[in-house]
Amino acid sequence: MVSVCFYFQVHQPFRLRTDYNFFCIGKNHVYEDDKANREIIGKVAEKCYLPANRTMLKLIRKHKGRFRISYSISGVCLEQFEKYAPEVIDSFRELVSTGCVELINETYYHSLAFNFSRQEFREQVQAHKEKIRKLFAVKTTTFRNTELIYSNDVAVEIEKMGYKTILAEGANQILGWHSPNYVYQPAPCYKLNLLLKNYRLSDDLAFRFSDRNWDQWPLSADKYAEWIHKVAGNGEVINLFMDYETFGEHQWADTGIFDFLLHLPEKILAHPDFRFQTPSEVASSYQPVAKLDVPYFISWADVERDLTAWMGNSLQDSALQMAYSLETLVKKSGNANLIHTWRKLLTSDHFYYMCTKWFSDGDVHKYFNPYTSPYDAYVVYVNVLNDIKETLKQLEVLN
Amino acid sequence: MKVLMFGWEFPPYISGGLGTACFGLTRHMSDQGTNILFVLPHIKDEPVEDSFLELVAANKVDISDAKIKKIARGEPLKFFMVNSPLRPYMTDNSYLSKLDAIRSINERISKITHRKITPYSVLDTSGEYGRDLLTEVSRYAYIGGYLGATEDFDIIHAHDWMTFPAGVEAKKASGKKLVIHVHATEFDRSGDNVNQQVYDIERYGMENADRIIAVSHRTKNIIVEHYDQDPEKIIVIHNAVIKEEKLAHVRSRKGFSEKIVLFLGRVTMQKGPDYFIEAANLVLNSMQNVRFVMAGTGDMLPRMIERVAELRMQDHFHFTGFLRGVDLETMFSMSDLYVMPSVSEPFGITPFEAMLYGIPVIISKQSGISEVLTHVMMVDFWDIEKLASCIINVLRHPELAETLVESGHNDLEKISWHHAARDVINLYKEMLG
Numbered sequence: 020m021v022s023v024c025f026y027f028q029v030h031q032p033f034r035l036r037t038d039y040n041f042f043c044i045g046k047n048h049v050y051e052d053d054k055a056n057r058e059i060i061g062k063v064a065e066k067c068y069l070p071a072n073r074t075m076l077k078l079i080r081k082h083k084g085r086f087r088i089s090y091s092i093s094g095v096c097l098e099q100f101e102k103y104a105p106e107v108i109d110s111f112r113e114l115v116s117t118g119c120v121e122l123i124n125e126t127y128y129h130s131l132a133f134n135f136s137r138q139e140f141r142e143q144v145q146a147h148k149e150k151i152r153k154l155f156a157v158k159t160t161t162f163r164n165t166e167l168i169y170s171n172d173v174a175v176e177i178e179k180m181g182y183k184t185i186l187a188e189g190a191n192q193i194l195g196w197h198s199p200n201y202v203y204q205p206a207p208c209y210k211l212n213l214l215l216k217n218y219r220l221s222d223d224l225a226f227r228f229s230d231r232n233w234d235q236w237p238l239s240a241d242k243y244a245e246w247i248h249k250v251a252g253n254g255e256v257i258n259l260f261m262d263y264e265t266f267g268e269h270q271w272a273d274t275g276i277f278d279f280l281l282h283l284p285e286k287i288l289a290h291p292d293f294r295f296q297t298p299s300e301v302a303s304s305y306q307p308v309a310k311l312d313v314p315y316f317i318s319w320a321d322v323e324r325d326l327t328a329w330m331g332n333s334l335q336d337s338a339l340q341m342a343y344s345l346e347t348l349v350k351k352s353g354n355a356n357l358i359h360t361w362r363k364l365l366t367s368d369h370f371y372y373m374c375t376k377w378f379s380d381g382d383v384h385k386y387f388n389p390y391t392s393p394y395d396a397y398v399v400y401v402n403v404l405n406d407i408k409e410t411l412k413q414l415e416v417l418n
Numbered sequence: 419m420k421v422l423m424f425g426w427e428f429p430p431y432i433s434g435g436l437g438t439a440c441f442g443l444t445r446h447m448s449d450q451g452t453n454i455l456f457v458l459p460h461i462k463d464e465p466v467e468d469s470f471l472e473l474v475a476a477n478k479v480d481i482s483d484a485k486i487k488k489i490a491r492g493e494p495l496k497f498f499m500v501n502s503p504l505r506p507y508m509t510d511n512s513y514l515s516k517l518d519a520i521r522s523i524n525e526r527i528s529k530i531t532h533r534k535i536t537p538y539s540v541l542d543t544s545g546e547y548g549r550d551l552l553t554e555v556s557r558y559a560y561i562g563g564y565l566g567a568t569e570d571f572d573i574i575h576a577h578d579w580m581t582f583p584a585g586v587e588a589k590k591a592s593g594k595k596l597v598i599h600v601h602a603t604e605f606d607r608s609g610d611n612v613n614q615q616v617y618d619i620e621r622y623g624m625e626n627a628d629r630i631i632a633v634s635h636r637t638k639n640i641i642v643e644h645y646d647q648d649p650e651k652i653i654v655i656h657n658a659v660i661k662e663e664k665l666a667h668v669r670s671r672k673g674f675s676e677k678i679v680l681f682l683g684r685v686t687m688q689k690g691p692d693y694f695i696e697a698a699n700l701v702l703n704s705m706q707n708v709r710f711v712m713a714g715t716g717d718m719l720p721r722m723i724e725r726v727a728e729l730r731m732q733d734h735f736h737f738t739g740f741l742r743g744v745d746l747e748t749m750f751s752m753s754d755l756y757v758m759p760s761v762s763e764p765f766g767i768t769p770f771e772a773m774l775y776g777i778p779v780i781i782s783k784q785s786g787i788s789e790v791l792t793h794v795m796m797v798d799f800w801d802i803e804k805l806a807s808c809i810i811n812v813l814r815h816p817e818l819a820e821t822l823v824e825s826g827h828n829d830l831e832k833i834s835w836h837h838a839a840r841d842v843i844n845l846y847k848e849m850l851g
Contacts (some may be wrong), residue, residue, distance in 0.1 A: 041736045042709060043674015181644060337727035367602060394723045398739075401732045409674050 021200075022256045022296040022304065023247060023287055026163070026186060027263035029068070029092040030129050031060060031099055032368035034389050039399050045409040050360070052389065059387055060103040067267035074266070074277055078284050079119045086284045087102040087119045087295040091163050092262065094127030094147045095366055097154060108154065115155045121149050121297035124159035124182070130365035131329055133164055133173055134316070135343040143362070144180065160184065161298040165262065165367050167216065167260070167319040167325065171312065172356060174205030174213065182211065184302040186260065190317045190324040204307035211264035212302035216260040218321060220246065225261040229274035240279050244286035249291055255305050260319070294394025321376070329370040334397040339370060340406050349407070352416045361407055364373065366402070372396035419846060420453040422588055423564060424581035432682045435657075435767040436601050439633075440577055442660045446839035452846075455569060456496050458585070464546050536808060537661050555619065559583035566591030575847050577601060579616055582623025589626065595849050597842075598627040599668040606762040606809040607688050631842065633765040634786025639708070640764075653845055655788050658835040659770035672752055676709045676734075677813050680770055680777075682741070683760075685716035688781065690759035695722060697759070699729050700806035706734070708813060713738045713749055750775040754819070755812050759799045760785050769794075773830055778822035780808050790833055793825030 036052045078086045092111065100107040114120045126132055126143035127150060133140045144162070151159055161184040162177045169187035177185050187200030197203075199215040223243065227233045235242070250257055262269065270276040287293050296304065320328040330339055342364055349361045373393045390396040411417040425440045444454050476590055560583025566574070574596045576585030589596040606614045624630055624645050630652045638652050672678070679701075681694045691712060698710040712722060712735070719737070725736045738774040741749050750756075756772035756779045765784035769785070772779050781788055782799040795812070797804045812819050 041738045042738075042745065043673075046671075047673075174491055337730055337732045340730060341732050372520050392720075394716040394720050394737075397723060397727065398737045402736065405736070406673070412674075 020304075021250055021254060021293050021403070022301050023086040024256055024258045024296055024298055024301050026123060026258070026260045026298060027088065027265075028163075029090055029096055029263045031056075031063065031093075031096045031387075032129065032366040032392070033095055033099070033363045034059070034387075035369070035399055035403060037389050037391075037395065037399060039402050039406075041402060044402055044405045048282045048406060048410065050403045050406070051363075055389060056099060056104045062099075062101050063264060063268055064104045064107050065274070067179070068104075068107045068215050068236050068266050069110060069244065070272070070277065071263060071266040071280075072107075072114055074280055075120075076110075076117070078281065079114070079117045082288065083286055084117075084119055085288060085295060087121075087297050089121040089123055089297045089298070090153075091123035091125050093125060093129040094143075094150050095129055095362055095363060097123060097150060106345055112155060115157060119297075121161065121299055122155055122157055122159055123161045123163050123186070123298065124148050124151065126165055128362045128365050129165050129367055130362070131326075131339070131370070132304065132365060133168065133176070134326070134330070135339065136346055137176070139346055139365075140176070140224050141180065141341075161186065163303075165314065166328075168316055169313060169318070170316045171205060171207050171314055174211055174313075175207050176193045178205075178208045178211040182216060182299050186214050186258070186298060187216070187259070187313070188260075188317050188319040188324055189218055192324065193311065193313045193317055197311070198254055200250055200257055200307040202256060202302060202305045203311040206310045209320070212307060214256065214258050214298055214301060214312045215311075216258050218319075220257060221259045221261050224259070224276075225265045227264075228276060228279070237275070238279065239281035239285045243279075243283065244289070247249060247287055248290045251290070255295070256301050292404035327376065328374050329367050332373065332375050332393075334373040334375070334393060338373060338397060338400050341401065345404065345407060345411070348411050348416050352411060352414050357407070357410060357414075364403065364407075369396070369400050373400070419451070419573070419843070420571040421447075421455065421846070422565060422569055422592075422594075423454050423456045424574075424576040424584045424588075425456055425458050426557075426580045427577060437767075438660075438767055439601060439657050442658060442835040443839055443842065445660070446835040447835075447842060448674055450839055450843060452839075452843060453479060455565075455571060457581075460728035462641075475503070477567065479508070491693040551780060555583055559587045563591045566594075568700070568811050572850060573597065575599060575842075576623065576627075577602070579620045579623060580628075582619055586623060586626045587604070594685070595628040596626065597629050597631060597658075597845065598623045598851070599631040600624075600637055600641060600764070601633050602688075602764045603637065603644070603679055605640055605644055606637075606764050607686075609687055609761065620794060627651075629845060630655065631845070633657050634789050636784075636786045636789065637764040653841075654788065655838050655841045655845075656786070657765045657767050657770075658833045658838050659767065659774065659830065660835060661774060662688040674709070675710045676707045677754040678752055679708060679710050679755045679757060679809055679813070680713065680772070681711065681757055681759070682749065682772075683758065684714065685714050687718060688714075688760060688762055689714075691716075691718055691722050692725070693759040693761075693799055693802055693805065694757055695725050695729070697757075697802045697805040697809060699731060700758045700802060701809050702731060702734055702849075704810060705813065708809075710735045711749070711753070713740060713741050713746075715740045750777065753777050755780065757805070757809065758782060758785065758787075759797075759805060761799050770830065770833070773823070773826040774794070776823050777813050778819045779826065780805065780812070791826070791829050793822070793829060795822065 033051045034055055039050060075088060115122065116264050124142065124144060124147055127147040128143055130143060132143050148159055151157060160182060162182045163186040164173055166188060167188045174185055191207055199217045203213040203215065205211055205213050223238065228238055244269050247257060266276055266280060316326050318326060330336060345361060349358055372388050372390050373396045375393050408417065426436060435626045444456060448454055566588030571594065574585050574594055576582050577599045579603050585596050585598060600603060604620055604754055606611050624641065624647050629643060630647060632652050632654050634640055635654055638654050641647050641652055642649050681691060683689045701708060723737060724778045738749065743801060750772060754777065756769060756777045758769050758781045760766055760782050761784060765786035769779040769781050780795040783796050784799050788796055795808050797808060
């Protein structure tokens with residue numbers, strides 16, 4: 020049997036006010052643009068989350084348990100749903116209650132914490148686990164790090180924390196001649212299973228679906244199922260990992276993406292050797308075929324599949340350094356509000372907006388980017404951190 | 419006496435000291451009985467608050483092709499018709515293309531997301547004029563000729579290179595005398611990378627002028643040395659400051675205890691923002707209770723932000739973008755020290771403004787304003803160690819700061835637009851015999 024494994028990422032950051040200027044420092048502690056955040060959540064819920072969830076539910080019911088999918092919904096996104104669009108939470112609850120949906124664990128704040136503070140990383144993973152348990156009454160056993168950032172070290176940490184499965188990008192630089200269509204084991208691990216994104220088939224939907232210059236456009240469910248079926252005999256699992264916003268937001272409804280989705284499962288299931296499974300089901304159905312050594316960090320971002328979308332330029336490094344330098348003091352304050360506010364500033368998007376790799380990937384970086392330039396993103400972000408620092412002084416944690 | 423005056427910017431549409439200087443000068447000239455018809459390109463739709471002079475927006479002048487032909491009876495000014503994405507205060511084209519890229523990307527995305535372009539950016543240059551500058555200069559010159567032929571006046575006065583061709587056209591059309599007023603030269607703006615087209619226009623203006631006003635002896639020397647003009651033709655009239663415009667010395671409440679060292683001006687090579695940053699870095703090595711602010715925008719801003727990030731000064735160095743109105747006043751009133759490290763400053767009016775707020779100032783020796791300030795801290799722009807130690811001294815010794823403020827006030831007592839306006843009017847009288 021070959022398993023098709025869908026995982027959808029659901030995330031929206033708490034965007035900052037673009038007018039948080041120098042004069043605000045020490046005086047004004049309102050950092051977030053409530054209006055913009057409410058509008059974006061409302062808009063994406065209407066265009067993507069709600070109609071996509073309805074489609075998924077329809078498919079799950081239609082195929083009577085044979086269509087199975089998984090989601091990772093960041094903690095900051097769940098919070099915004101609760102605040103601005105609770106009907107989205109209800110709709111996810113309904114999906115989870117079918118028993119055909121697995122929820123995946125990540126860092127609550129969709130942060131880069133693993134790269135800067137192991138302690139903070141563990142706390143955020145735990146916080147997300149709790150949030151999922153509270154909202155959906157399920158226990159998570161699969162982990163994906165922010166933006167599929169992954170290395171041997173991430174795997175070791177995650178195995179220690181008791182997870183059974185971890186997701187990563189099937190990047191060329193780590194796979195070499197290996198195929199992404201098998202279960203692997205991280206080189207230093209003994210129990211953890213590693214699932215790798217089949218980026219060609221994933222990106223056919225996420226990026227190329229509506230591209231009229233693509234020689235395969237228009238993509239039909241029949242054609243795509245045919246490509247999937249070609250894996251029969253030389254693979255065991257096809258991991259289709261993508262942003263959930265692919266449905267209705269990155270690819271608008273008028274591209275036909277929902278119709279495509281509505282017909283895809285039956286086309287795939289038409290082949291008797293194919294089935295849908297969630298990540299944890301895949302991990303318990305197949306044995307790892309090999310150990311995979313990933314000594315350096317990879318991610319699913321940009322053409323480089325590395326960390327340069329969030330760190331490496333001086334703006335990002337300066338901002339990251341200051342953000343994480345406040346960890347001890349912020350926690351020492353014991354002020355739950357302040358800790359939460361600081362943690363929301365760790366969300367990777369803030370650093371993504373500071374990326375200066377303009378021309379190749381700039382377009383993707385601009386998606387719902389509130390800033391005119393990476394320099395503005397930096398100036399606003401650093402102003403906010405300076406205010407946090409002033410708050411710490413006022414609380415007499417810092418002198 | 420009636421003057422046909424050509425300017426490039428005027429409050430509230432200003433990006434630099436030129437507008438401020440024109441405002442101060444013309445106000446006092448009109449107080450002293452001079453009628454001024456001030457011509458300005460691209461005036462925006464907002465009403466102008468100060469109506470002591472008649473403002474004419476060049477793009478509002480009704481001027482048909484026939485009329486243009488009629489007045490442009492002389493030879494066309496060929497060298498103006500050059501396609502060049504130049505702006506009054508911009509020199510670095512890579513920045514322009516970066517900014518364009520930023521804008522075009524932003525526009526595309528805002529189309530997709532139906533979101534309006536964010537109204538605020540530290541890189542915002544909306545205080546400045548359109549991009550195809552030489553074409554504008556040329557268009558403006560035709561309008562200058564038209565006004566020269568149709569308006570009634572005694573003398574023509576043109577401020578800085580962009581308006582020189584307009585002044586010359588008006589002179590040709592009317593036969594009246596022309597004064598050109600040099601607030602800055604291409605050598606100040608661009609250092610060694612002089613734009614030949616701009617230089618040519620400057621020189622053309624100087625050659626065709628009957629008299630030249632330079633804002634400092636420093637500028638006069640440049641005009642003599644680099645533009646080969648007769649020293650006798652040049653008169654130095656220093657800029658001044660509008661004193662009654664300022665608020666009382668109220669200190670705005672700061673949200674933090676650190677002292678503020680301010681750089682305020684265009685972030686361009688001419689203004690030496692990079693020396694300010696390097697000096698700040700040295701200061702932070704020996705004291706921490708200070709914050710540096712760079713207020714303004716310009717072609718060097720992205721690089722300056724990157725440099726501050728590189729030096730990891732993010733918790734002591736801030737950028738505000740271009741400030742106007744209340745924000746500008748607040749910025750001055752919050753500050754404890756103003757630094758103008760200009761590499762080449764024909765005059766430099768901002769230190770005056772800082773002094774009016776009771777802020778001590780440090781200026782570079784390479785500025786015209788140093789000719790009229792006798793009790794002020796001066797350093798060579800390139801001497802960042804000296805600049806850093808001056809900053810530390812002023813911040814650490816309040817009595818020194820106080821002395822600087824007091825002696826600055828004494829200097830200011832003697833400086834007034836009234837005198838400058840009188841000198842300009844006397845020049846007119848001398849010329850009209």
